[in-house]
Amino acid sequence: MDSASYGGLSLSLSGGTDCQGLVTLCGENGEKLLEWHCNTGLPYAVELAEDRFYVLLLSDTGTQLRCLGTADGAELWRREDAEDYCDLGLLEGGTLCLIGSSRALVLDAQGGEVYGYEYGARPLGWSFEDGHAAIMLENGRVELYAEGERVYNED
Numbered sequence: 001m002d003s004a005s006y007g008g009l010s011l012s013l014s015g016g017t018d019c020q021g022l023v024t025l026c027g028e029n030g031e032k033l034l035e036w037h038c039n040t041g042l043p044y045a046v047e048l049a050e051d052r053f054y055v056l057l058l059s060d061t062g063t064q065l066r067c068l069g070t071a072d073g074a075e076l077w078r079r080e081d082a083e084d085y086c087d088l089g090l091l092e093g094g095t096l097c098l099i100g101s102s103r104a105l106v107l108d109a110q111g112g113e114v115y116g117y118e119y120g121a122r123p124l125g126w127s128f129e130d131g132h133a134a135i136m137l138e139n140g141r142v143e144l145y146a147e148g149e150r151v152y153n154e155d
Contacts, residue, residue: 004048009033009070011048013055023055025070036073040064047088047096052076054096056088065098067111077111089128095146097133099126104135104144117142117149 003012008028016022021043025034041057041064048054051071057064062082068075085098085105094109101122106114119137126135133144140153 002045004046004053006048007050009048011046011053013043013046021057023053025053034070034073036068040066045087047090049090049094054088056085056098063098063100065107065111079107079111081105087126089133090131091128091133091144091146092131093146097128097144099123099133099135104133106144106146114146115148117144 001013003010005011010026012024014022014024016037019037019039020041021038023036023038023043023046024032027033038055038057041059043055043057045056046053052067052069055066055068057066059080061080063085065079066075067077083100083103085100087099089097091097091106095114096107098105098107102119104117108114121138124136124138126133135142135144140151143150
């Protein structure tokens, strides 16, 4: 199961007995601050920011991204997409990157689309590093930043 940390807080994802998954927010000393029960889909990735956390879920209609406040777990926004996104990570300036099998999507802090990047082929791997996403493709590498992409062809 996935986990994330930010500024002394930690976020973890686990199975739930009365829901499809449980997201737990803990403080610096490991004390539980919040539990959020996933009832709209099966959660598989989480990310934690300053005052919010993100949960990526598999729902009946595709992928669902939920943004919730760390103070009380209240939903700030929700985005549903038919694309099969498999991971998410924070970029610079509060932007968020979703990694899918055929494209990546960069969202602003309110869930609005900043831009998308079509791979053309399934990615070989990816990582989130130094405020950007690095995606390894068969013919090179692309780095996604809050303001746009940089493409490197390794041929």
